Amino acid sequence: MESKILVIDDEMHIVELLKFNLETSNYEVDFAYDGLDGYIKAKENKPNLILLDWMLPNISGIDVLRKIRTDKDLKQIPVIMLTAKNMENNKIEGLEVGADDYITKPFSIKELLARISSVLRRYKINEKPSEIILSTGNLKVDLYKHEVHKGDEKIDLTLKEFELLKLLLENKGKVLSRNHLLDKIWGYEYYGETRTVDVHIRYLRKKIEGDCSSEKYIQTVRGVGYKID
Structure with a gap:
């Protein structure tokens, strides 16, 4: 079945350009001109x-x-932001709010299509996981239901946060570099922008650790990356 893509942009010529190229690439396209x-x-x-x-x-x-x-x-739908705002703080804000990717205008259609394909691959929901439950301490990740619980509390994560936590738990005890996490979670060369990983890790920590100093699940190995023991 064709993937459905919703384009939300107020520039008509950009919508027409995207619609043509996306439909040529066998996507079903809908669009809107305001938020x-x-x-x-x-x-x-x-x-x-x-x-x-x-x-x-x-x-x-x-x-x-x-x-x-x-x-x-x-909340589980992937979002790629297309914008002329190219300052780093704008990009970080978009990622912090929950964007899965961020592309500044003008952009390459070829690169955009590659990023769309990469994001959609990461969001497959019909692939049966090899393990159902991953855990550390009182934190449990249900791969089948795509849910995270800390004790009796359900924790809502974005898909990028979920994938980061899943990857760290699947490699318990190993230090995963920022570049490795970029490659595995974002699925393409992200030009060494490791700040992207740090932003998502910061918000993931806030959600699973809260303000309790005794519950530290993700360890930072300075200059190297992150791990969960």
């Missing part, structure tokens, strides 16, 4: 992936992303 309409279409049609502009009428792209990541029906 509110895009959010409504996402709710109605449940796309497999969303291409989201930052600067939008009615609701900004970053606010649409916040709504998506707090919506129980949409």
